[in-house]
Amino acid sequence: MLSLQDLASNSLINAFIKKGNEHLGVMGYTDHGPLHIAIVSRVSREILLRLGYDERRAELAGMAAYLHDLGNVVNRNGHSQSGALMAFRILHDLNMDPEEIAVITAAIGNHDEGSGHPVSEVAAALILADKSHVHRNRVRNPDIANFDIHDRVNYAVNHSIINIDEQARIISMELSIDTKVCPVMEYFEIFLSRMLLCRRAAGFLGCEFELLINEVRLL
Ligand SMILES: [Fe+2]
Numbered sequence: 001m002l003s004l005q006d007l008a009s010n011s012l013i014n015a016f017i018k019k020g021n022e023h024l025g026v027m028g029y030t031d032h033g034p035l036h037i038a039i040v041s042r043v044s045r046e047i048l049l050r051l052g053y054d055e056r057r058a059e060l061a062g063m064a065a066y067l068h069d070l071g072n073v074v075n076r077n078g079h080s081q082s083g084a085l086m087a088f089r090i091l092h093d094l095n096m097d098p099e100e101i102a103v104i105t106a107a108i109g110n111h112d113e114g115s116g117h118p119v120s121e122v123a124a125a126l127i128l129a130d131k132s133h134v135h136r137n138r139v140r141n142p143d144i145a146n147f148d149i150h151d152r153v154n155y156a157v158n159h160s161i162i163n164i165d166e167q168a169r170i171i172s173m174e175l176s177i178d179t180k181v182c183p184v185m186e187y188f189e190i191f192l193s194r195m196l197l198c199r200r201a202a203g204f205l206g207c208e209f210e211l212l213i214n215e216v217r218l219l
């Protein structure tokens with residue numbers, strides 16, 4: 001059976017991740033490279049394991065996460081759908097089980113807040129893991145005076161974790177934001193749609209979603 005490790009050692013996949021991230025860098029976007037992929041992959045897997053899903057479901061979430069931003073190599077716009085089609089082709093060539101390919105393709109195609117929906121537990125885990133990865137070290141613009149809102153929000157976040165309370169069925173995202181860099185309002189300006197998607201994803205997993213910023217509960 002195809003594993004996350006197989007994907008992580010695949011030169012085509014890794015070239016697309018690297019190049020896609022370079023192209024986003026040219027446009028001034030935050031980092032979507034190997035560190036982002038590794039974190040989202042690990043967290044996606046852990047979310048399903050913590051909630052009692054079986055090992056293979058969790059592995060599929062980790063694999064979907066490993067491939068989720070491949071589409072950035074084509075274009076940032078529509079990267080979830082282009083990435084889904086690329087993943088389909090790659091996984092098919094690697095002889096993955098067709099139903100598993102379908103699960104991963106759908107999760108990738110649904111990870112973006114513009115058009116995404118938690119269509120499966122794998123998709124839900126990927127949404128939560130991806131949207132929770134907000135951090136100062138993702139900002140690549142070296143010029144603080146010319147930060148855009150995405151840079152400011154990411155730069156302001158010095159700590160972000162996702163907590164799973166499997167007993168109480170609560171998924172909470174905890175962020176600490178330096179409000180001198182970015183007021184909480186700015187966070188909401190770009191993150192509200194992501195947080196609403198996270199709430200739907202948590203709901204799909206039978207959990208409530210909570211958002212805590214600087215120890216204040218906001219959702
Ligand atoms: Fe993405």
Ligand SMILES: [Fe+2]
Pocket residue numbers: 032036040068069130
């Ligand atoms: Fe991502």
